[in-house]
Amino acid sequence: MAITSKWREHIEAWQSSGLSQAEYCAKQQINVHTFAARLSDFRKLPKSDSAVLIPVQVAPTETVDAAILFTHAQGHRLELPTSVSARWVAELLQCLA
Template sequence: MTTINKAQFWQDHVTAWQGSGLSQAAYCKQHEIKFHNFAYWRNRLSPAKAPSAKLLKLGGMPASSRMIMNLPLGVRLELSASDLPVVLPAVLQLLRESN
């Protein structure tokens, strides 16, 4: 079985399981497939999750300090630490709206 055929085989099973109302274990038992293979392909075929944002506590920084943020698509944002509380929420809002 080619990789494409395997992927389609497992995608069909994942789709059927989602509509079955059965637990994963019960579905696998009913269809005589190995649970660990099912779980592997279910994870492999699921959409990639976006990396979660990491929040850093910025305390005790002089207002004259410069912050550099590398954003998706090669965007680089450089601003003073004193501007961060105003600019960062606006940047985050724009990023949320672009998704």
């Protein structure tokens, strides 16, 4: 079954509520079995269906040649030449999400 925006909102609200499923359903007057079924459907969705924000910080590079540099908080670095297309970088970021 497709997850409607209403069920997606309920699932996200439950996840941030700190309540058990039963407690959330009781407060929202939702059938707990229906909620569990929609949650199961939601969890089966491909991960790429969920929007993910990746923090990006623009900083000058240490090299002389212009480049695109991605630096992770744990120190990992990915340096790409400026000749790489923006579309390829977007596809790469989607794969990493």
